[in-house]
Amino acid sequence: MLRYAKVKFYQRGIVLIAVLLFLSIFSLLGLYAIENSVRQTKITREDLGRYIMRESAEYLLRQVALALPQAMPTCLITVMPASEIAKQPLQWWKIKGCGGNFRSFQYYYVTEFIGTDTCAYMNPAVSENKAITVADYYRITLFVSREEIGEKIFLQSVVVRPNSVTMPCEASSHFVVTGSQSFRELTAGY
Numbered sequence: 001m002l003r004y005a006k007v008k009f010y011q012r013g014i015v016l017i018a019v020l021l022f023l024s025i026f027s028l029l030g031l032y033a034i035e036n037s038v039r040q041t042k043i044t045r046e047d048l049g050r051y052i053m054r055e056s057a058e059y060l061l062r063q064v065a066l067a068l069p070q071a072m073p074t075c076l077i078t079v080m081p082a083s084e085i086a087k088q089p090l091q092w093w094k095i096k097g098c099g100g101n102f103r104s105f106q107y108y109y110v111t112e113f114i115g116t117d118t119c120a121y122m123n124p125a126v127s128e129n130k131a132i133t134v135a136d137y138y139r140i141t142l143f144v145s146r147e148e149i150g151e152k153i154f155l156q157s158v159v160v161r162p163n164s165v166t167m168p169c170e171a172s173s174h175f176v177v178t179g180s181q182s183f184r185e186l187t188a189g190y
Contacts, residue, residue, distance in 0.1 A: 049146070049151070050151060052103070053105055053144060053146055053151055053153060054153060056102055056103055056105055056144065057105070057107070057142060057144040057153045057155050058155065059102075060102055060107055060109075060142055060144065061109075061140065061142045061155045061157050061183070062180070064109055064140055064142065064157075065140055065157045065159045065179065065180040066179070066180075068111070068138060068140065068159045068161055073111040073113070073138055073161075074098050074111065075096065075097050075098040075109060075110050075111050076110075076111050076112070076113060077096055077110045077111070077112055078112070079112045079113070079114060079139075080112070082141070082156060082186050083186075085110070085141050085154070085186070086154045086186045086187065090145070093108035093110075093143050094108065096110055097109055097110045097143070098110075104146065105144050105145070105146050106144070106145050106146070106147070107142060107143065107144045107145075108142075108143045109140055109141060109142045109143070110140070110141050111138050111139070111140050112138065112139045112140075112141070113136065113137075113138055114137045114138065114139050114158070115136075115137045116134055116135065116136055116137070116163070116167075117134070117135040117136075117137065117160075117176060118134050118167040118168065118169050118170065119169035119170070119171050119172065119173045119174060120133055120134065120135035120160075120173070120174065120175075120176040121133055121173055121174075121175055121176070122135065122160075122162055122175070122176055122177070122178050133162050133163070133166075134162070134163040134164075134165050134166065134167050135160050135161070135162060135163065135176045135178075136160070136161045136162075136163045137158060137159070137160055137161075137181075138158070138159050138160075138161060139156060139157070139158050139159075140156065140157050140158075140159060141154065141155070141156045141186070142154070142155045142156070142157075153185065154185065154186035154187075155183070155184070155185055155186070156182075156183070156184050156185075156186060157180050157181075157182060157183050157184075158180070158181045158182045159179060159180050159181065160176055160177065160178055160179065160181055161178065162178060
């Protein structure tokens, strides 16, 4: 009988160890699942922050581009290659650019005069008599940053603005739409 009791006690000990081992494994799997869920939530939050930042940057660029045909351009700089603009430090943007805050984002923009088209007409109704208008082309570069996530976005748009000065047309006239002509995102040079 004593031998039977020893075997039963030994079997109970193995069952207890097996149950504790399985509980440990399930606990570790649960902790892994929680950690993975937290990591995925963090990644999703960062992606959402980037998406909101990009949408805000596009909105800001559209607003600046819409204001340009009605008013004289502000924050004019000499023409620079886009890659050089994207490499400029924050201090340069603070000195040369116009800026502000939108939502939780800091933004700056600069405007470059890139040329004149003397053979443009901007109203399709007057295209028969070719009422020529001088079209000025400007490039707007917008820099948006969000320090807490370390994100930066550079967007550019070319905008056409009518000029009241008349100049002789040396080539054939053509129709030009006032406002934004192109849009692109620059790769940050850092």
